[in-house]
Amino acid sequence: MTQSPAAAALPSSDAGDSRALARSVGVNQFRLNPFRVLGVPVDVEASKALWRAEKLLTRARAGLPPAEASALPWLSGADELEVQQAAQKMEEPLRRLSEQLLWFDFGLDPRGEELKRALTGPDPVALAAYRSLRDEDLQALVPEVPDEGAADMKAVTERLVKLLAHRANQANLRLVLAFSAMYGLGPSSEDGGARAGGGPVLSWEQREGLRVVVDPHALFGADGKGAAWQAELTEALARWSALLQDSWFPTFLGYQITRLGDDLVSADDCEPLIAALRTRLADLVVGEMKQRLMGGFADEARALSRIASGSGLEPQVWTLAFRPLRSLFRAELAQLDTLVDESHPVHLNDVSLYLDRLDALNASWREIDSKQLLGLAVLIDEAVLRAFDRVRTLDFPLTGIGAVNAVLAEARRVANSESVKERIAAFRSRLEGRKDELCHYCRKREQDFEYAAMLSGRVETGRSHGFNSTTVHYRIRSLPILRCASCAKLHDYLASMGNWAVGAAAVTFALAVVLFAGSGGLLWGVLLAGLVGLGFRMLLGTVVTPRREHSYSDYSGSKAHQLLSEEGYGQLQYDYSLHAWKVAAGRQQ
Amino acid sequence: MRTTLDYGIDLGTTNSAIARQDGSSTRLLQGPHGGVLLPSALYVPAEGTLRVGAAAHDAAQADPQNAAIEFKRLMGTEETRTFPASGRRLSPEEMSAEVLRELIGWAAREEEAPRAAVITIPAMFQLPQSEATRRAAQLAGIQHAPLLQEPIAAAIAHSGAGEVREGYWLVYDLGGGTFDVSLVRSRGGRLQVLDHDGDNHLGGRDFDRVVARRAADRVREEGRLGGFKRSDEALSGAFSRLKAEAERVRILLSKQDQAEFRVDQLAQVGGAWAGVSFPLDRGELESLIGSTVRRTTALCKRLLARNRLGAKELKGLVLVGGPTLTPCVPKLIQEELQLEARHAGDPMTMVATGAAIFASTQKLPANLRSARAGSVPAVELQLEFEPMTTDPEPLVVGRVDPARLPAGVAVTAVREGGGFTSAPARVDAQGRFALELALNPNSLNVFALELRSAGGEVLAAEPSRLTLLHGFSVAKPPLSQSVGVMLAGNAVSWYLRKGATLPARNTVTHATTIALRRGQSGEAVNIPLLQGESGQADRNKVIGILRIVADKIGRDLPAGTEVEVTLSIDESSQTTGRAYVPLLDQWFDDVVMFRMETKQATEVSKGLGAQKERLARLEQLAAELEGGDSAPADQRVQEVEALIEEGDRDSIDLADSMVRLMSEELDQTETVTRGRALEGRFQQLLAAVSELIAKEGDKADKAQVRALGDEFARAMQQGDMELAEAKVEDLRALYFRVAQRTPDFWIGLFNHLAGRMQELDLLSRARDALVRGSTAIKKQDYDILAAVCRELMAMLPEQEQVGSSIISHVK
Missing domain, CATH: 2.60.34.10 (Substrate Binding Domain Of DNAk; Chain A, domain 1)
Known part of the structure; x- marks a missing residue:
C-alpha cells in the first residue's frame, strides 16, 4: 500500500506562518466549508443545519468548543462569525450547492464511510487506501443494471450518481491534501514520515575542500520540495476537469438539486453551477498564486501557472481568473516608468536602459506565464509601446538615426506581439528612408539644397531631316545630387586644386619634352602630364576625403544617377563646383 | 428587569413611532396627545423651546423658514439647516436626535427612559446614512442602537402576526422619502429576506411633488406670479404651501372621489395675495402619480426577475408606509405586477411594531440594565441562547463566576406550565454549564432556572427565568449594496x-x-x-x-x-x-x-450630458447590430432635465440619483453588447484601413493589419475583451498613421481646424498659421502643413485636442 505523497508533505516555505495560512484561499475553501464547520452531511435539511449552527454559536459565545470533532482536524476551527456565515451559506441554496460540490458526499459514495473515518481520524493509511480505489473497485458495491431500456433509467441514474459522487470525493480529497501540503499541513503518517522528520534527506559531498549539498534545487525547488502538492493539485484539477466534461455530470447535479428540495433552484441552474464551479477552481489556484507572488516565491508561482495551463479547464476561465493578478505585475512595471516618464526630458540611453529592464522582466515572466493565461506578454507590449512613443517624441538630428534605430531594434526584439513588432519595423524603415536626406557623399550631415552638385544627361528624342542637314533633338535633364555645405566646400577646394593639377601637368609636360627630347619627348610629355595631372587630383581627392565617405567624383550611387540611367539619359556631365545648383538654375532661367 | 432591548423605533421621513415588546405582545406607545405617530418635524422659534412633532408640522406652514421637515433625506450629508429666527444651525443628525429624544420621552412616561432601542433604516441606506443615524441616536441618549432594515421590520411584523408561515412575498415599503421592496421567504417559521431593491430618493413626497408641480404649472399659466421658479428664494414659502396642500388633497382623495386644491395666500404680488385653486379627482391623481408608482413597480419587477420568480409564485404583496394609503396606489401596483397588494395591519406603524419584536431578541448590554430590585444577593448568570428559534430542542449555555459558588452546583430549567424539566447541568470549574431544553411548538416558552448546591440548597439566580419563542426566527439581514x-x-x-x-x-x-x-x-x-x-x-x-x-x-x-x-x-x-x-x-x-456627496445642478447636468451621449451611441450600435439589445428609454432624460430646472436640493438629489441609475443601466447594456460591438467596430475599421492601405500603404502596413487581425481573433476567442478593445484601438491608430502620410489628410485636417478657429472665435490668434497653411497647400509642402496643423491644434480647448499618438513627431 503506497503512502499518500501528501502524507509525507515536506515543510513548505509557509509552514508555521499562520498569517499566510489564514490568507490561503485553498485551505479556507475546506476549512470554512459550511458542511465541515457545522459538522453536517451534505443532504442535511436547511432547518437542521440552522439548529446545529445555533447550538454551535451558543457554545462559542460562552467559550465552549464544539461538542464533536470535525473532519480535516489538521485545519483549525471556525470562529463565531465564520459559524454564522456557514449557517447563512446553508440558507442560500445556490451557495449551498456550490459548497457541497467542493465537499465530501459520504452518504452517496459507496465507500464514503471509509473516507469519513479516514478524514476525521485522521488516518493516513485509510486515506491512502481510499485514494487507491478505482472505478472498477466499486463495481462490487454498485450492482450492474441490465440494459433494458427506459424503465431502468432510474436505476442507471442512481448507479452513475453514486459513481460520480465517488469521483468527486476523490478529486476533492486530492484538492484538500494539495492545499494543505502547500502549508506543511496534512494528516501525519503513522511511521513518522518526512513531516515528523522535519525535512528532506540531504546528501553531502566534498568539493574543493568544502562540504556541499548535492543539487539542493532538486530538493527545495519545483522538483523536490514542492513536488508533493504539485502532483496532488495537478491530479485534483485533472479529475475535476474530467468530471466537468462528463456528459453525466449535469444529471448528477440535477440529482443534487432535486435532493435539496428548494424551489429557489431548478434544473435551469445546472449550467450556472457548473460554470461557477469552474471559476471557483480557477480562483483557488489563482489565489494561491497571488500569495506566492507576493511572498516572492517565484518557483511555486511558476509551478501553479504550469498546473493551470495543463489542467484541462478552458483557457477563458483562467484568463478571467488571472486578470486581477495583472495589477501586481503592472506595479512591478510601474517602477520602471520613471525612465520614460513624460514629465521630464528623457535621453535615448534612458529608453535603452528601460528596454533592457523590460527584456529581463519579459524573460522571467515568460517562465511564469508560458501559456499566456495571465496576459503578461500584453503588459510587456504596452511597456514597449510606451518606450516606442517616447523615442518618437525625442528630438534628434538625422545623423542620430542610426542610434535611434538601434534602440528601436531592441524594442522590436523585446516586443511579444507581431503587430507591435511590425509597427516598430515600419517606423524603423521609414527612419532609414530619411537617411536619403543626408548628404550623398559623407552620409553624416544634412543636405543643403543650395550646395547640391549637378548631374546632367541628354537623351536623343528624335531627328529631323532638312534639305541637306539633319537635326538631332535632345532632351537634357539636370538633377541635383544633394550634399551638405561641408562636402560642397571640399569639392570646390578639389576643383580649385584641379587648376594646380593642370599647372603641374604643364610643367611635367615641359620637363618631359626637354628630358626626353629626341626620343619621343612629346609622347612622354603627354603621358607623364596626364599621369601627373590625373594622379595629382586623384591623390588629393583620396587624401582629403574622409574614410567611408564617397569621393567627390563618385556620383554613381546617387539617386540622380539612378534616375537618369533608368530614363536612358547618357553623356553625363557632372558639375561638383560649389554653386553648381545655382549655375544650373541660372541656365534654366 | 429587562434583559433584552424590547424597544423599536421607526424614524421615518414624514412620521416616526415607537413600540415596545412586553412578553408576547407588542404595544405602540402613545404621545401626550394620545396618538401613536410623531410627525418628523421641527420648529425652532426665536425664543422658547424647540418644538417637535405635530406642533412643528403645523408651524411649518405658517413659518417655513424656521421649520424643518423630511430631514431624513439629508442624513449622511454635510447639509445643515439654519433657522433664522433663533440663528441656530442644525445638522440632519441633530434634527433626527430631537425626534428620537421626543419618542424616548414618550417611553419615559411609563417606565425608566430606555437607553437602548432598535432603530429602523431604509434597506437602501448607504453607510454614511447609517452612520448618521447612529450619531443621532447617541445625541438622543440612546447608547446602544442596533439598526434594522425597515422591510425586515415590516416582514417580522407581518410574519410574527402569524399571517404567513410558508411561501414568498414582497414587502412594498413606500415611506415619505424612501422606497424599499424586499423579497421575503418564510419556511417553517424561518423568515429570510432573500433580496431587496429600492430607491433612497423615491417616496410619498414625490406624489406631492407632482401634484404641487401641476399646481405650479397652473400658477405659471395664470401668469400673475411670473416665472414662479422653485429656485427663487422669495417663493420658497409658496412652494411649501403648495406641497402641504398637495399632501392634504392627496389624503383627502383617499376618502372621497373629488377634492379642491386651493391655496388662497400663495405669494404676494403688489401688496396683495395671489392664490391658486383647481379641482382634482382620483382619476387625475392617478394620472399624475402613475409614473412615480411605475418607478416603484419597475424596481419590484427587477427584483423578481433577478430571483427568477413570477407573480404567480408569490403569496402576495404587503403594503407598508403611509403613502400606500393613497387610493390608486394598490390598484396601480396590482395592474403592473398582477399581484394582490394589501395592507396587513396599519401600514404606518408596522415598521415600529416589527422593530420592537426584533428588539426583544437582542440582548441588552449589562451596563445598560437597570439595577435589580430586592436585597437578596443573587448569582448572576450570563446566559447564551437564541431567544427566537425553530429548533424544538435548543441549547442554553451559561456562565457564572465560579468563585461565588460552592462546589457541585447544578442548574435546572423547568418549563412553566409543566411538561418539561431539564436534566441538571453541572457547573464546571470554569463556571460554565449547558442545558438542553424542549420547547412547546409555536409558542412562547418560559423557563424557571433553579440553581442547587450539592447539598440541595436553592440559590437565588439572576435572571431567574428565561423566555424563548418557538416557531419563528429571523435570518440575519443581507447587505444592501x-x-x-x-x-x-x-x-x-x-x-x-x-x-x-x-x-x-x-x-x-x-x-x-x-x-x-x-x-x-x-x-x-x-x-x-x-x-x-x-x-x-x-x-x-x-x-x-x-x-x-x-x-x-x-x-x-x-x-x-x-x-x-x-x-x-x-x-x-x-x-x-x-x-x-x-x-x-x-x-x-x-x-x-465620507459624507454623502451632494452635487450642484451644473454637475448633474454634465453627468446627464455624458449619459445622453452614451445613450445615443448605444442606440446607434443597436441599429447597426442586427437584433442588438436596445438602450434604455430616454423618457427619464426629460424627467431629469425637469428636475434640474426645478433647482431645489431635493430635485437635484433626485436628478443625480436618476442619472446614476441610467449610468448603471447603460453599463449593463454596454457589457452585454460589448463583444458584438467590438467585433462590429473591428470589422468596420478593418474595411476602412484595408481600403486606405490599398491606396497609400506599404508592405509593412499590410503586415501590421494582418498581425492585428490575428491578435484580435485570438483575444475574442479567449474572451479577453480588454485585449480585444486594445487591438481595435491599435487598428484605429494604424489608420491614422497611414492617413497622415497622405496630403488629403492634412488638407482635410487643416480645413477642419480653420473652421473650428472661426467657430471658437480664435481667428485673430490663428491668422498667421492659417496663412502659412494656405501657402503650404499651394506649394504642396505637406511637412509645413503638418506643422501648421499641430500649431492650430494646440490652440484648441483641451478637450478638443487630438491625442499626440495620432500625430507623428519624427523630424
Missing part, C-alpha cells in the same frame, strides 16, 4: 457582495502602487472604500478612505508592499476597515469616513 476597495486603474476589489449576510468580514491582500517615506508629513497610502455594484470604481460611491499615513509608519515602504485589508460590517451595517502591513507588523485603522 456591495462594499469593496478601489484599485489603481479604476478597478474594484469587492470584499462583501450585495446579499451577503451580516455580520460579515473579508480580508484581501493588495500591494501598494506608490512608495511612502517615513515621516513624510501629509503623505499617505490611500485605500478608498466603495459602496455600489459597478465594476468601474468611479461609478460607485466612495464612503471612506483607509489611510496608511507616513507619520505613523516605522520605516519606508517601497511600492509593491503587501497590505492586508480587512473590512467588517456588523448587523447594523456599521463598517470598520483595518489594514495590516506585514513588512511593518503594524495595523492601521485610520478611516476618514
